[in-house]
Amino acid sequence: xxxxxxxxLEIHAQLATKSKIFSGSSTAFGSEANTQASLVDLGLPGVxxxxxxxxxAMAVKFGCAIGADVNKVSVFxxxxxxxxxxxxxxxxxxxxxxxxxxxxxxxxxxxxxxxxINVTRAHLEEDAGKSLHEDFQGMTGIDLNRAxxxxxxxxxxxxxxxxxxxxxxxxxxxxxxxxxGICDGDLSQGSMRCDCNVSLRPKGQEEFxxxxxxxxxxxxxxxxxAINVEIERQRxxxxxxxxxxxxxxxxxxxxxxxxxMRSKEVANDYRYFPCPDLLPIxxxxxxxxxxxxxxxxxPDAKKxxxxxEQGLSEYxxxxxxxxxxxxxxxxxxxxxxxxxxxxxxxxxxxLSAALNKNEVDIQGCPISSSNLGAMIxxxxxxxxxxxxxxxVFAALWNLEEGDKKGDDVDALIDSLGLKQVSDSGAxxxxxxxxxxxxxxxxxxxxxxxxxxxxKMVGFFVGQxxxxxxxxxxxxxxxxxxxxxxxxxx
Amino acid sequence: xALDREDVKxxxxxxxxxxxxxxxxxxxxxxxxxxxxxxxxxxxNTDDVQPMAHPxxxxxxxxxxxxxxxxxxxxxxxxxPAQENGLFLVPKVID
Numbered sequence: 343x344x345x346x347x348x349x350x351l352e353i354h355a356q357l358a359t360k361s362k363i364f365s366g367s368s369t370a371f372g373s374e375a376n377t378q379a380s381l382v383d384l385g386l387p388g389v390x391x392x393x394x395x396x397x398x399a400m401a402v403k404f405g406c407a408i409g410a411d412v413n414k415v416s417v418f419x420x421x422x423x424x425x426x427x428x429x430x431x432x433x434x435x436x437x438x439x440x441x442x443x444x445x446x447x448x449x450x451x452x453x454x455x456x457x458x459i460n461v462t463r464a465h466l467e468e469d470a471g472k473s474l475h476e477d478f479q480g481m482t483g484i485d486l487n488r489a490x491x492x493x494x495x496x497x498x499x500x501x502x503x504x505x506x507x508x509x510x511x512x513x514x515x516x517x518x519x520x521x522x523g524i525c526d527g528d529l530s531q532g533s534m535r536c537d538c539n540v541s542l543r544p545k546g547q548e549e550f551x552x553x554x555x556x557x558x559x560x561x562x563x564x565x566x567x568a569i570n571v572e573i574e575r576q577r578x579x580x581x582x583x584x585x586x587x588x589x590x591x592x593x594x595x596x597x598x599x600x601x602x603m604r605s606k607e608v609a610n611d612y613r614y615f616p617c618p619d620l621l622p623i624x625x626x627x628x629x630x631x632x633x634x635x636x637x638x639x640x641p642d643a644k645k646x647x648x649x650x651e652q653g654l655s656e657y658x659x660x661x662x663x664x665x666x667x668x669x670x671x672x673x674x675x676x677x678x679x680x681x682x683x684x685x686x687x688x689x690x691x692x693l694s695a696a697l698n699k700n701e702v703d704i705q706g707c708p709i710s711s712s713n714l715g716a717m718i719x720x721x722x723x724x725x726x727x728x729x730x731x732x733x734v735f736a737a738l739w740n741l742e743e744g745d746k747k748g749d750d751v752d753a754l755i756d757s758l759g760l761k762q763v764s765d766s767g768a769x770x771x772x773x774x775x776x777x778x779x780x781x782x783x784x785x786x787x788x789x790x791x792x793x794x795x796x797k798m799v800g801f802f803v804g805q806x807x808x809x810x811x812x813x814x815x816x817x818x819x820x821x822x823x824x825x826x827x828x829x830x831x
Numbered sequence: 832x833a834l835d836r837e838d839v840k841x842x843x844x845x846x847x848x849x850x851x852x853x854x855x856x857x858x859x860x861x862x863x864x865x866x867x868x869x870x871x872x873x874x875x876n877t878d879d880v881q882p883m884a885h886p887x888x889x890x891x892x893x894x895x896x897x898x899x900x901x902x903x904x905x906x907x908x909x910x911x912p913a914q915e916n917g918l919f920l921v922p923k924v925i926d
Binding site: 367368384393395396480486621 | 841845847884885887889890891892893894895896897898899900902903904907908913915916917918919920921922923924
């Protein structure tokens with residue numbers, strides 16, 4: 343039977359506030375355990391939550407960015423369950439009246455085609471603490487530093503049909519929240535996590551099949567892998583005539599499998615009710631308009647601008663706008679050298695390769711955008727050759743921090759002796775010498791069929807480059823050689 | 832609406848309360864009575880009434896995003912029955 347895959351994603355994004363959603367504790371990552379957990383975060387009796395204005399602003403900003411209905415009244419609810427990393431006994435979240443209602447984003451697939459994926463809602467909630475299951479006298483260790491960190495949970499419609507679309511959606515959300523500056527987007531630190539809802543149905547059937555939810559997938563690659571192994575698992579069961587159990591599963595990247603997470607002795611019953619400690623959040627049109635005014639240029643708009651105004655290809659524009667950091671770096675480089683296409687070639691070519699090879703991201707790039715731009719400008723004005731540029735690039739990459747030469751690309755080019763000779767008189771001199779020293783090759787050239795001559799020029803170019811120690815401008819060398827050789831024919 | 836013994840056991844499980852068999856009967860009566868009281872309210876016509884999230888007419892006040900809490904771990908942990916390396920220790924739970 344032919345099956346259709348149905349995927350919906352729930353993305354949790356930590357909001358980049360300084361303090362927690364309901365308390366004045368710091369949200370900084372990596373501090374010593376429980377040093378950022380206040381009485382409110384610990385859920386001690388008698389404390390009251392007070393909502394963080396910045397968390398609200400960030401959630402509204404997200405809503406505006408995806409063209410969603412921002413709800414003027416939203417309400418916090420309690421989701422009741424017992425787990426030691428949530429000492430209050432409930433999670434404060436938004437069930438019936440989320441801050442952000444229906445919106446949509448466009449995703450771009452590998453072949454450049456785009457699809458619109460609707461976003462059902464996004465609501466505010468608090469993160470839980472962390473359970474450490476290493477052996478502490480046979481007990482579990484609890485660190486509540488993360489408890490109360492503000493999150494938005496972004497829920498998609500079940501509109502994705504394969505793992506690649508799901509990854510494209512996750513990447514696009516990542517790009518949007520980082521462009522907005524509302525989330526640092528650091529997946530390795532859990533700043534964004536993704537729950538993947540997956541089900542299969544016979545192609546053509548309207549009704550959805552039973553779904554499973556793969557919890558807390560924390561990388562783009564894992565989202566693709568987890569969904570694909572889960573699709574396989576469900577297909578095998580269904581084709582054997584079995585039924586899918588609705589359950590929560592965990593992805594194990596080492597074993598490349600998903601496995602059931604909890605024994606379903608008692609079905610979850612969260613007994614949601616409006617949080618009596620928090621009043622409804624009410625905002626007005628002016629508030630939303632003021633936030634809309636602060637929206638930065640978003641990836642789609644930037645991509646379009648790179649294509650329309652700078653003539654970049656769709657692919658190049660998409661790659662270069664994928665993250666805010668890369669887009670900023672590229673734009674600074676391009677503006678410095680004044681050539682977007684050349685800048686795109688260098689950023690996507692040499693620079694990306696070096697970043698990959700050294701396993702650093704663009705934030706950790708040892709070459710500043712200003713230096714790369716300055717170097718590209720020197721390629722453009724023929725001061726250095728493409729080959730010489732690679733040496734300059736390598737030298738810039740390896741510059742010690744604080745090295746003075748780092749501030750002056752021209753001085754670096756000089757010190758490396760890579761300045762091209764573009765002076766026609768000097769090049770003519772070298773060409774004359776080479777022709778005089780290779781008289782027999784010149785004879786061969788003259789006696790050769792005209793259509794064979796083109797290839798033979800290469801030999802002389804090589805000799806001239808060698809004689810100039812690689813410093814001659816190759817374009818000019820070609821031109822002068824052709825001219826001089828043709829004069830002899 | 833009358834609750835049966837299984838309902839009471841389920842509610843107790845959700846609240847992580849241990850009930851003896853004798854207790855269950857008493858809770859069955861008490862909780863059922865509460866639900867009956869609530870059911871009486873269902874007789875009131877609420878067609879044109881917006882559900883409210885809070886009994887007062889007030890709206891949530893916001894605080895500015897400033898870190899105001901300092902590290903008080905030693906004090907906060909002084910009541911914890913078990914701790915190690917700054918972590919609260921709890922019975923092993925893997926859900």
